[in-house]
Amino acid sequence: MQHLSVKHLLGIKDLTREDINLILDTAENFKEVINRPIKKVPSLRDITIANIFFENSTRTRLSFELAEKRLSADVINFSSSSSSVKKGETLLDTVNNILAMKVDMIVMRHSSVGSPHYLSKHIKAKIVNAGDGTHEHPTQALLDAFTIKEKFGHVEGKKVCIFGDILHSRVALSNIFALQKLGAEVMVCGPITLLPKYIKDLNVKVELDLRKALEWCDVANVLRIQLERQTIKYFPSLREYSLYYGINKSLLDSLNKEIMIMHPGPINRGVELSSDVADSHHSVILNQVENGVAVRMAVLYLLAGATE
Amino acid sequence: MIELHGDFSNSVILGIQPRGVSFSERIQRKLQDILQKEVKIGYLDVTFFRDDFRRKDNPLKANATKVPFLIEDKNVILVDDVLYTGRTIRAAMDAMTAFGRPRKVELLVLVDRKYSRDLPIQPNYIGVEVDCLESEKVLVELKEEGLKDDNIWLINKT
Numbered sequence: 415m416q417h418l419s420v421k422h423l424l425g426i427k428d429l430t431r432e433d434i435n436l437i438l439d440t441a442e443n444f445k446e447v448i449n450r451p452i453k454k455v456p457s458l459r460d461i462t463i464a465n466i467f468f469e470n471s472t473r474t475r476l477s478f479e480l481a482e483k484r485l486s487a488d489v490i491n492f493s494s495s496s497s498s499v500k501k502g503e504t505l506l507d508t509v510n511n512i513l514a515m516k517v518d519m520i521v522m523r524h525s526s527v528g529s530p531h532y533l534s535k536h537i538k539a540k541i542v543n544a545g546d547g548t549h550e551h552p553t554q555a556l557l558d559a560f561t562i563k564e565k566f567g568h569v570e571g572k573k574v575c576i577f578g579d580i581l582h583s584r585v586a587l588s589n590i591f592a593l594q595k596l597g598a599e600v601m602v603c604g605p606i607t608l609l610p611k612y613i614k615d616l617n618v619k620v621e622l623d624l625r626k627a628l629e630w631c632d633v634a635n636v637l638r639i640q641l642e643r644q645t646i647k648y649f650p651s652l653r654e655y656s657l658y659y660g661i662n663k664s665l666l667d668s669l670n671k672e673i674m675i676m677h678p679g680p681i682n683r684g685v686e687l688s689s690d691v692a693d694s695h696h697s698v699i700l701n702q703v704e705n706g707v708a709v710r711m712a713v714l715y716l717l718a719g720a721t722e
Numbered sequence: 723m724i725e726l727h728g729d730f731s732n733s734v735i736l737g738i739q740p741r742g743v744s745f746s747e748r749i750q751r752k753l754q755d756i757l758q759k760e761v762k763i764g765y766l767d768v769t770f771f772r773d774d775f776r777r778k779d780n781p782l783k784a785n786a787t788k789v790p791f792l793i794e795d796k797n798v799i800l801v802d803d804v805l806y807t808g809r810t811i812r813a814a815m816d817a818m819t820a821f822g823r824p825r826k827v828e829l830l831v832l833v834d835r836k837y838s839r840d841l842p843i844q845p846n847y848i849g850v851e852v853d854c855l856e857s858e859k860v861l862v863e864l865k866e867e868g869l870k871d872d873n874i875w876l877i878n879k880t
Contacts, residue, residue: 417780436783443767443784451792452820455770485770715770719781 418716422534422541425550426591434595438560440712441705448484448707458487461718463519464512467544468494468505471523473679473703474544474553478521481710487718490517505529506536513539519718522546540717548582548643554678555588557709559596561702562633565674570597575627578637578659578686581608582644585637585678590616603627604659607648624659628669635676636661636686652685662688666696674698723753723799723830723847730761732825733797738814739767739785744866745832746801764789764821766800768813787817794822799847803862805831808843833860833874852876 418433426434447455463482467475475491482489492512494500499508509520519540522530527547534541545551563569574593580586580602593600594617601619602609614620621627628634639655649655666673675687675697683689691697727733730753737746743765753761769784800814811829818824832849838856852860854876861875 416783440784443769443786446787447770447820450820451822454820456816457770457775460776716781719775719778721776721779 417720421717421720422530422543423552423713423717424530424534424541424543426552426555426588426595427550429552429592429595431595434556434559434592437556437709437712437716438563440716441556441560441709444484444711444715445705445708448704448711454484454486456486457715458482458485458718461518462488462490462516463521463714464490464492464517465521465544466492466494466509466512467522468499468524469545471544473706474523474551477703477706478542478544478553478710481707481714482521484707485711485714487519487714490515505533509533509537513537519714542713542717545584547584548587549584550588550591551584551678552588552592553706553710553713554585555592556713557702557706558585558589558635558676558678559592560705560709561676561698562593562598562674564701564705565698566632569593572598572633573601573631574598574633574635575601575603575621575631576635576637577603577624577627577661579608579639579648580604580613580637581610581648582640583637585635589635590618601627601630605649605655624661625665628661628665628673629671631673633674633676634661635678637678638680638682639685656685660684660686660688661691663690663694666691666694672696676702679703724756727797727799729757729759732795733799734762734764734791734793735799735801736764736766736789736793736814736818738800738802738810739765739769739787741804741862742800742802744864745803745862747866748864749801749830762791764791766814766817768810768817771813771817773809773813789821792822793818793824795825796822797826797828798824799828799830801830803831804833804835804860805829805843805845806835806838806860808839808841811843812841832862835860850874 416436419430420428521542521544523544525547527549529546530541530543576586590600603621677699735746735750737743750761750763765788767785767787769782828846830847831845834848834851836851836853859877859879863869863873
């Protein structure tokens, strides 16, 4: 019997290659389930999951909620904007109050790096990190890997380049860990001000030229410019950014190859991706969203199934 | 089966993953040889419908479900290798409902372990009946799995 080596999903860094493969294989079964006429299975019937989001999210929260409901779990939602957090309650107090209502699992997004790790040391419930600040976003990396595997049959040996705001991106870090564990080659490409200073220590290639990076890669994972996290100016203007780092149709056509375009959303159309690319056959952006539900079902199923 | 199902135009076979699959394929081949027409087959994985989730140390690994047709108003023959407690069959009947409401459901097993049922489930078609102890295990080996011979073993659980 195979099982995950971890009790919580805090980050891809803690997972083994076998863990990732187990999640992806299980997700494949769930993808078949969510394409049935009746999309629901009773596995998590007696489990209650709290989605606590201290940061805005549409896709991730909806995706988790759908995944939970299709596994027949009971779901409660919490967002900080309408809660007592505004009155000064601490994170641990908030979560302990939720747990006092007999909740088995917590799915949490928080703007502070390491907050799910901190929680995991103080509470008994299982925790799934749905994004902690600029650190990790493990389920996004898993669904990206699933999408690559679905398209090419395997991830090993594929050349994947992550474009854009690597410095503020939790998607980038989780993706680098996941792809490297699965044997892919990873490159990052963006303006030098948006690349972390010691990124090379993660054994990734670094490229500043958009065209050269596109010529190298099989898969382009394009990230959004996270203006809300930028406290200083990292580049002169959005227009200049999109001139140097925006991917458009004529650029893709001028390359002598097919590239798969991914984007974790939300897209800033006309900035990092032009509309004719985002809506073209190169783009698997909506497949990523569909796969997100299956991957999250797999994660919840595997974590909830393991008893102490 | 042919007496009851005629030419199988309204009947389908569902092999239960993982151990019922090769056996159900063999049943399908035999039927097709006799009837000289196609008999529909699907594979059903029941992992997500089991009632022992969270009661074992770790969840079971799932297998692929492949039911490329609706079973609405069809006669369904569930096929598995060994019938023991009946819990897998209960889960299968639950899993099956995602593909429609069958007219009738029957159960075919190669080996029926008598007097070991936890649930009121009885097979319609039985290969062999065996009487064995709780401490023993029935192992079915089929040529389709790359083995030289078909064998049914009664072994001690270790």
